[in-house]
Amino acid sequence: MERALTPGDRLPEDALGERFNVSRTIARQALGQLAGEGLVELRRNRIAVVASPSWEEARDTFDVRISLERIVVQRLAGRLSAEQQATLEAHIAGEERASGGPEPASIRLATEFHLLLAEMTGSPVLRRYVAELGYRCALILSLYSRPHSSDCAVSEHREIVAALVAGNAGHAVTLMDHHLDAVAERARILTEPQREHDLIRLLAPYVDG
Amino acid sequence: MERALTPGDRLPEDALGERFNVSRTIARQALGQLAGEGLVELRRNRIAVVASPSWEEARDTFDVRISLERIVVQRLAGRLSAEQQATLEAHIAGEERASGGPEPASIRLATEFHLLLAEMTGSPVLRRYVAELGYRCALILSLYSRPHSSDCAVSEHREIVAALVAGNAGHAVTLMDHHLDAVAERARILTEPQREHDLIRLLAPYVDG
DNA sequence: TGGGATTTGTTCGTATGTATT
DNA sequence: GAATACATACGAACAAATCCC
Numbered sequence A, B: 001m002e003r004a005l006t007p008g009d010r011l012p013e014d015a016l017g018e019r020f021n022v023s024r025t026i027a028r029q030a031l032g033q034l035a036g037e038g039l040v041e042l043r044r045n046r047i048a049v050v051a052s053p054s055w056e057e058a059r060d061t062f063d064v065r066i067s068l069e070r071i072v073v074q075r076l077a078g079r080l081s082a083e084q085q086a087t088l089e090a091h092i093a094g095e096e097r098a099s100g101g102p103e104p105a106s107i108r109l110a111t112e113f114h115l116l117l118a119e120m121t122g123s124p125v126l127r128r129y130v131a132e133l134g135y136r137c138a139l140i141l142s143l144y145s146r147p148h149s150s151d152c153a154v155s156e157h158r159e160i161v162a163a164l165v166a167g168n169a170g171h172a173v174t175l176m177d178h179h180l181d182a183v184a185e186r187a188r189i190l191t192e193p194q195r196e197h198d199l200i201r202l203l204a205p206y207v208d209g
Numbered sequence C: 001t002g003g004g005a006t007t008t009g010t011t012c013g014t015a016t017g018t019a020t021t
Numbered sequence D: 001g002a003a004t005a006c007a008t009a010c011g012a013a014c015a016a017a018t019c020c021c
Helices: A013-020 A024-036 A055-076 A082-098 A103-120 A124-144 A151-166 A169-185 A199-206 B013-020 B024-036 B055-076 B082-098 B103-120 B124-144 B151-166 B169-185 B199-206
Strands: A048-050 B048-050
Touching: A013 A024, A024 B024, A055 A103, A055 A124, A055 A151, A055 A169, A055 B055, A055 B124, A082 A103, A082 A151, A103 A124, A103 A151, A124 A169, A124 B055, A124 B124, A151 A169, B013 B024, B055 B103, B055 B124, B055 B151, B055 B169, B082 B103, B082 B151, B103 B124, B103 B151, B124 B169, B151 B169
Parallel strands: none
Antiparallel strands: none
16 A cells, blocks of 8 residues: 555565464465465466556446445445544544644555445445555555645545535545546556565565564 | 355365365365465464355455446446457346356356356456455355345346446446345355365365366 | 575474463 | 374475575
């Protein structure tokens, strides 16, 4: 979500295990799960790498994501509790605060906004699928998009919440469609191949303890 | 899919490995994947068991499945190639032929019809999610439904295909909604706890070679 | 093209935790 | 309630495949 890693980056079991202070067995399990979620590519006898979705897979992922999030807003329109409303507004305020700061934080918050909505449907299945697609879309944008500019997105988030609170399902769906279309639209120009990464250094912030 | 196993059935790594002639490591990996798909419950230091979705989870799974399959028929209406049409008709013919025979076969075919439709959208993501939910719903029905009666379902499948071929998206969606509602409706009466199973014997047909 | 260094695939042993008599 | 049997969790080690110079 924060683009600490880039598609194609190598993920050797040993190095991961050393970084997170676990054995290869554990690192291997984690890689297996991530492969199941489409974030890691796992080919037999080959080193695991961060997934590099093809252009077709990218398009497909975005298309299904749009359909799924449409379901989310349809379920939520006019049904947000006061508490949920407050949570969403607090989140958007956080996004605004972060919008001037470091990019990884604002990218993460933008993704988490959608996750928050999915969570509020109360459907674990919907939540899981939206989360999975959200993560994959973040990965795709790091492959295909130009640098993130989050300013517009925050105001769109605000409008979506307003439509949900107003109970205008149709409008909320339209807004969400346009919002996600706009996000997908960023994935138009291929960025040049990324720099070499130092796995050990990059993952340092993510080690517990 | 064929209800060879029932929710709650124990799945010890050892027994599985012996049955399929693989080591515990491999059996363990398989259990991990199945847990990711929600078909197996994996609690720390405890024996794995076939998942027993709660009533709420069951309801949720069916609800999301209906929403997802609605997307499938919307994408397919008026867009089926002659070849796809033939494939679907052949499948339904197979369902009819099997409807008098052994139950496991017809249950499997009924589930696979929906999988076939999802596949024809050409969307790997949609296909995967519909498959996952289809398998889970089969599991749920084996927990909560009375014995399967597939006669009605086959004719409903036929009607859905007809609406798709006619290009009537709205009607196709309605038919699919009603069809899946009817399937979910079967999950109303709790069946009594199932008999004890002999894992070794039940899995015998599934061993390769 | 060849060969050494890496990295994965798999098995097995031990420790630890759980169920059952 | 304690002891025994059983199952899982984890890591070490070895073989085979791959990578890279």
